[in-house]
Amino acid sequence: MQEEIVRIVFGEAETANVWFYVEIVFRTLVMYLYTIFLARMVGHDAIGQIGPFEFVLVIAVGSAAGDPMFYPDVGLLQGILVITVVVLLHRATGALLARSSKVESLVEGDPVLVIKDGHIIEDALGSGALSLRELLALLRVEGVRDTGEVEAAYFENNGKLSVFRYPAEKAKRSRSTEPLRTQR
Structure with a gap:
């Protein structure tokens, strides 16, 4: 019985x-640093409304918590150690992000200017973070019918779109945001 408790807590004897x-x-x-790197490479569209920083925390903690539950050779102490290190790394990274805008930009990314003076900046869409179709959908959600209504729009690092509109009298016609199938 005591041997089983030791195995459950510490895992297999050769790793204890x-x-x-x-x-x-x-x-x-x-693995934490590498996962942050990969999350930044994948972009916001693949990880949803959370940033890469939070995505890594969810993945790492979920994996570390699951292994001791399913694999008898992984001890509880090993899982607890991994979760503790991940949370400490997350806290340390958060403190570093709060103190350094360069590190914040590196980890979280920067907003991307996608519309200027009513015109879509095609090069900004080519970065893989946002497609034209997604941009037009985000504009429709904001109630924008034509890109000519927009002075500037930024694709934020949380996956949302910030839209700065022209006053109604300065708006012009540029590109409709309606889906092609519904335009007549």
């Missing part, structure tokens, strides 16, 4: 040494 736990911390750090 101090250096293995140091290795877990190192592996967790590497």
Whole structure:
């Protein structure tokens, strides 16, 4: 019975040494940083309304919590250590983001100017973060019927669109935001 409790808490006997736990911390750090990098590469459309920073936290904690539940060779202590390191890394990264706009820009990304003076900036759409179809849909959600109504629009790092409209008297016709199938 006591051997089973030790196995449940520490995992398999050959991994129950101090250096293995140091290795877990190192592996967790590497995977955390790599996952942030990949989340930034994938872009906002693939991870939804949360930023890459939060996405990594959800993935890492979920994975670390699940392994000790399903795999008998992964001890509870190992899962607890990984979750603790991930949360500490998340807190440290958050503190670093609050102190450095360069790090914040690197981790979270910057808003992208997608419309200027009523004209869509095609190069901004080519970055993979936002397609023309998605941009037009986001404009429709904001009640914009034509891009000529928009002085500037930014695709934010949280996946939303910030729209600055011209006053009604300055609006002009440029490009309809209506889906092609509904235009007549």
